[in-house]
Structure formats: structure tokens, C-alpha cells
Amino acid sequence: MANIFSKYDLVSMPVVDQENHLIGRITIDDVVDVLEEEGSEDMAYIAGAPDEEITEDSIFKLARARLPWLLVAFMGELLAAFILNQFDVTLQQKLMIASFIPIIMAMGGSTAQQASVIVIRGLATGDLSLRDTGPRLLKEFRISLLNSLFFAIVLFLIVYLWDSAYFATILAVSIFVVINNAAIIGALVPLTFKRLKIDPALAAAPFISTTNDILGILIYLTISTLLLSHGI
Incomplete structure (x- = not known):
């Protein structure tokens, strides 16, 4: 999805059902949010740490992860x-x-x-x-x-x-x-x-x-x- 937005410089994309009825849209903000989440997750994987490292308070859960x-x-x-x-x-x-x-x-x-x-x-x-x-x-x-x-x-x-x-x-x-x-x-x-x-x-x-x-x-x-x- 992100590749499509990037390739065609889109700011939004329609979402339709099987009968081509418009049921919503995906905006560039939605794509950015997903990319940020995926990027954070990948960085955590590369570091060998859980992606909830920053927000998690329990040191025992983090140590176990x-x-x-x-x-x-x-x-x-x-x-x-x-x-x-x-x-x-x-x-x-x-x-x-x-x-x-x-x-x-x-x-x-x-x-x-x-x-x-x-x-x-x-x-x-x-x-x-x-x-x-x-x-x-x-x-x-x-x-x-x-x-x-x-x-x-x-x-x-x-x-x-x-x-x-x-x-x-x-x-x-x-x-x-x-x-x-x-x-x-x-x-x-x-x-x-x-x-x-x-x-x-x-x-x-x-x-x-x-x-x-x-x-x-x-x-x-x-x-x-x-x-x-x-x-x-």
C-alpha cells in the first residue's frame, strides 16, 4: 500500500466493496502511521528488543522479552x-x-x-x-x-x-x-x-x-x- 502511495504521489485512496460501492478511504496519514509502526518494530527486531520497550514499565516483562x-x-x-x-x-x-x-x-x-x-x-x-x-x-x-x-x-x-x-x-x-x-x-x-x-x-x-x-x-x-x- 505504501509503495502505491509513493509511486503515484497519492494523498488518499478509495476503499470499495465487491460491488464497487464506496465504503471509505485510506489517507496518507494512515499510511504514515503504519510506516512509523513498522519502522519502530523493525528497529526493535534489529536491536533484539521488544517494540514496546519504551512504553512498558515492568522490568520483568522487558527482561523476559x-x-x-x-x-x-x-x-x-x-x-x-x-x-x-x-x-x-x-x-x-x-x-x-x-x-x-x-x-x-x-x-x-x-x-x-x-x-x-x-x-x-x-x-x-x-x-x-x-x-x-x-x-x-x-x-x-x-x-x-x-x-x-x-x-x-x-x-x-x-x-x-x-x-x-x-x-x-x-x-x-x-x-x-x-x-x-x-x-x-x-x-x-x-x-x-x-x-x-x-x-x-x-x-x-x-x-x-x-x-x-x-x-x-x-x-x-x-x-x-x-x-x-x-x-x-
């Missing part, structure tokens, strides 16, 4: 910690690997968040549809290729001067793969939610961030283990 989101994040990060523990030999072999985990995670998280917000907004405004899944994923991948290549080169040069060429190679390859993986996840999850008839805004938090953390750590430490074992 936030709890499921926090539990998903907690369980996801617990799994990430378990994965991290499985690579203790790699971390002991090169302790500096642990120092760069925050950078790898932050770049992956930021990339996924950017991609997801663009897709969620596009689905909400009607600029994107499920038919655009393939082209959208390809576009996000091409964008992430450029960004990941840039940061891989920058990180390689910094670590090369700081430590060594082989460790710089590990980090460059890792951040390149993690950023591209995060972009695909960020774009694909909201589109998948839309296909399953679930509000895509639910994908932003905590599913994308948690999934990205788990896969990011797994990718980074797997690449580190493989390259270290080959003496690169």
Missing part, C-alpha cells in the same frame, strides 16, 4: 568458544594468532551487518524481492571482493612489517575469506527469512552476528592451522 535473543547469542558464542578451544595447538604454536581474532571478527561482523541492513531495507521498501536473490547475492559478493582485497593488502603490509611474511599471508588470506563469507551470510539470511515468510528484520540480531562469529573463528583458525602446518 529480551531473554530469548540473549540466549541465542549466548549459545552461539559458547559454541564459538568451544571451536576456539579445539585449536589450542595452533594458538600455542603462534600466540600472535589470538591477538588478531578481534580484527577478523569485527571486519566480518561489520560486513555482514552492512549487507543485511541493505537487504532488509530493500525488502521493506519493495526495491528488492525474492526474484532478486541471485543478482543481489552476486552484487554483495562483488562488493565484498573489492573490500576484502583492500583490507587483505593493508593487513598483509602491516603484519609483514610487524612480524613476518608467512604470518602476514595467514592473516591476509583469512580476512579475505571471512569478509566474503560474511557478505553472503548478511545478504542470504534475510532473503531466506523472507522466503520462509518470517520478518527479515529478525535476521539482523542475533542470527547473523552469531553465525558470523562462529564461522569467522572457524575459517580463521582453520586457515591458520593449514598454512602453519605447511610452513608458510
Whole structure:
């Protein structure tokens, strides 16, 4: 409805029954009210909080409403910690690997968040549809290729001067793969939610961030283990 009002610059729209008798009208004010409500709801979903957060007085109800989101994040990060523990030999072999985990995670998280917000907004405004899944994923991948290549080169040069060429190679390859993986996840999850008839805004938090953390750590430490074992 909002798209129709926007496309044709309408200020009102008639409402008719099955016999085309006028029974009312929808005004631009009605549309704005709905858009404000939907926007507020989407922002709450993205933040992982209930949309009645501002008006609700009971801290117990608000805590209970936030709890499921926090539990998903907690369980996801617990799994990430378990994965991290499985690579203790790699971390002991090169302790500096642990120092760069925050950078790898932050770049992956930021990339996924950017991609997801663009897709969620596009689905909400009607600029994107499920038919655009393939082209959208390809576009996000091409964008992430450029960004990941840039940061891989920058990180390689910094670590090369700081430590060594082989460790710089590990980090460059890792951040390149993690950023591209995060972009695909960020774009694909909201589109998948839309296909399953679930509000895509639910994908932003905590599913994308948690999934990205788990896969990011797994990718980074797997690449580190493989390259270290080959003496690169």
C-alpha cells in the first residue's frame, strides 16, 4: 500500500466493496502511521528488543522479552568458544594468532551487518524481492571482493612489517575469506527469512552476528592451522 502511495504521489485512496460501492478511504496519514509502526518494530527486531520497550514499565516483562535473543547469542558464542578451544595447538604454536581474532571478527561482523541492513531495507521498501536473490547475492559478493582485497593488502603490509611474511599471508588470506563469507551470510539470511515468510528484520540480531562469529573463528583458525602446518 505504501509503495502505491509513493509511486503515484497519492494523498488518499478509495476503499470499495465487491460491488464497487464506496465504503471509505485510506489517507496518507494512515499510511504514515503504519510506516512509523513498522519502522519502530523493525528497529526493535534489529536491536533484539521488544517494540514496546519504551512504553512498558515492568522490568520483568522487558527482561523476559529480551531473554530469548540473549540466549541465542549466548549459545552461539559458547559454541564459538568451544571451536576456539579445539585449536589450542595452533594458538600455542603462534600466540600472535589470538591477538588478531578481534580484527577478523569485527571486519566480518561489520560486513555482514552492512549487507543485511541493505537487504532488509530493500525488502521493506519493495526495491528488492525474492526474484532478486541471485543478482543481489552476486552484487554483495562483488562488493565484498573489492573490500576484502583492500583490507587483505593493508593487513598483509602491516603484519609483514610487524612480524613476518608467512604470518602476514595467514592473516591476509583469512580476512579475505571471512569478509566474503560474511557478505553472503548478511545478504542470504534475510532473503531466506523472507522466503520462509518470517520478518527479515529478525535476521539482523542475533542470527547473523552469531553465525558470523562462529564461522569467522572457524575459517580463521582453520586457515591458520593449514598454512602453519605447511610452513608458510
